[in-house]
Amino acid sequence: MAASSVFSGVPAAAPVAVFKLTADFREDCDPRKVNLGVGAYRTDDSQPWVLPVVKKVEQQIASDASLNHEYLPILGLPEFRSSASKIALGGDSKAILEKRVGGVQCLGGTGALRIGAEFLRRWYNGTNNPSTPIYISSPSWENHNAVFIDAGFKDIRTYRYWDAAKRGLDLQGFLQDLQKAPDFSIVLLHACAHNPTGTDPTPDEWKEIAEVMKVRHLFPFFDSAYQGFASGNLDKDAWAVRYFVSKEFELFCAQSFSKNFGLYNERVGNLTIVGEDTDSVQRALSQMEKIARTTWSNPPSQGARIVATTLTSSDLFVEWKSNVKTMADRVLLMRSELRSRLEKLGTPGTWNHITDQIGMFSYTGLNSKQVEYLIKEKHIYLMASGRINMCGLTTKNLDYVAESIHEAVTKIH
Numbered sequence: 001m002a003a004s005s006v007f008s009g010v011p012a013a014a015p016v017a018v019f020k021l022t023a024d025f026r027e028d029c030d031p032r033k034v035n036l037g038v039g040a041y042r043t044d045d046s047q048p049w050v051l052p053v054v055k056k057v058e059q060q061i062a063s064d065a066s067l068n069h070e071y072l073p074i075l076g077l078p079e080f081r082s083s084a085s086k087i088a089l090g091g092d093s094k095a096i097l098e099k100r101v102g103g104v105q106c107l108g109g110t111g112a113l114r115i116g117a118e119f120l121r122r123w124y125n126g127t128n129n130p131s132t133p134i135y136i137s138s139p140s141w142e143n144h145n146a147v148f149i150d151a152g153f154k155d156i157r158t159y160r161y162w163d164a165a166k167r168g169l170d171l172q173g174f175l176q177d178l179q180k181a182p183d184f185s186i187v188l189l190h191a192c193a194h195n196p197t198g199t200d201p202t203p204d205e206w207k208e209i210a211e212v213m214k215v216r217h218l219f220p221f222f223d224s225a226y227q228g229f230a231s232g233n234l235d236k237d238a239w240a241v242r243y244f245v246s247k248e249f250e251l252f253c254a255q256s257f258s259k260n261f262g263l264y265n266e267r268v269g270n271l272t273i274v275g276e277d278t279d280s281v282q283r284a285l286s287q288m289e290k291i292a293r294t295t296w297s298n299p300p301s302q303g304a305r306i307v308a309t310t311l312t313s314s315d316l317f318v319e320w321k322s323n324v325k326t327m328a329d330r331v332l333l334m335r336s337e338l339r340s341r342l343e344k345l346g347t348p349g350t351w352n353h354i355t356d357q358i359g360m361f362s363y364t365g366l367n368s369k370q371v372e373y374l375i376k377e378k379h380i381y382l383m384a385s386g387r388i389n390m391c392g393l394t395t396k397n398l399d400y401v402a403e404s405i406h407e408a409v410t411k412i413h
Contacts (some may be wrong), residue, residue, distance in 0.1 A: 076105020193359020
């Protein structure tokens with residue numbers, strides 16, 4: 001009798017929801033089908049968009065005979081790390097001027113979250129302490145919980161964020177949960193364009209959040225996946241991070257350049273570290289170098305070179321900002337168009353939250369039965385939570401989507 005496989009006891013894991021949704025969409029032969037699930041930008045023709053500035057820089061890189069494929073430093077391309085941190089904190093950042101900022105080039109925003117989480121488990125609030133509470137918004141991006149669990153943290157908690165009744169921010173619940181958090185807890189915050197709700201605190205609300213976190217000695221870990229993509233304005237979308245830095249917080253900020261450069265498969269991320277002084281940041285970076293060494297050893301250069309070249313050239317930087325605004329403006333237009341159609345149809349409920357929210361995603365308020373109806377009967381694919389990607393909407397499918405949502409809300413309660 002043949003020996004059974006060493007993998008025979010391995011259970012099949014559930015598929016990742018958003019990728020399963022995309023696979024189901026691809027297999028659907030209905031000509032009316034619409035994909036509102038995918039977490040990437042699409043043009044009005046439902047196509048991926050390579051930013052013109054990215055094409056230009058790729059050609060520059062390809063024709064530069066001085067470049068080679070030697071290893072980068074473990075912490076990454078220096079000009080990428082510095083320019084990425086500068087984008088997050090601002091060129092006039094006091095922390096940068098005081099040399100208490102560092103960066104680690106990572107594999108996308110997820111890599112930045114994971115390297116940061118691994119470091120915090122090893123060195124924050126005691127050595128190798130997995131019991132520090134991690135606070136994550138309810139709801140949040142599905143990967144947030146998993147990243148901290150896989151880094152070894154044992155106490156993952158939620159803070160209230162979404163008020164389903166008013167389809168907006170539950171600020172009081174948010175603040176109350178922070179006030180009850182044990183000292184030195186870690187709080188994961190979305191820098192802008194909260195995923196999945198598209199609902200962000202106002203500057204005044206951020207000030208209240210920062211005040212409570214300061215009093216409670218809580219550590220801010222920002223996830224900045226959509227800078228520039230949310231409002232079309234880089235500075236506006238970085239306001240919260242910069243405010244916390246101005247209030248003398250030490251913090252982490254995981255940055256992704258997937259959305260705002262359209263570099264999804266290049267995995268371009270940066271972990272920006274703001275510390276109390278130069279020495280503490282350098283010591284932290286020395287430990288992060290050890291973590292990166294055993295995780296990916298060296299980061300890839302192509303995406304980082306594209307970003308660094310763009311951010312360090314005044315002309316290319318202006319062109320990039322224009323490209324980002326093109327994407328942000330299309331998303332804002334789709335929001336206003338969907339809302340106006342639903343209101344014209346007299347769709348039950350209020351729909352102002354569609355335009356109140358910001359960024360790629362909208363938390364529609366549709367329930368799971370209505371979502372199921374849209375997928376099965378209308379071939380409109382969206383997450384079970386009712387989250388839709390506004391980039392999946394086009395001038396060609398807006399009427400169909402709005403009419404289908406109207407039908408779902410009217411028929412299914």
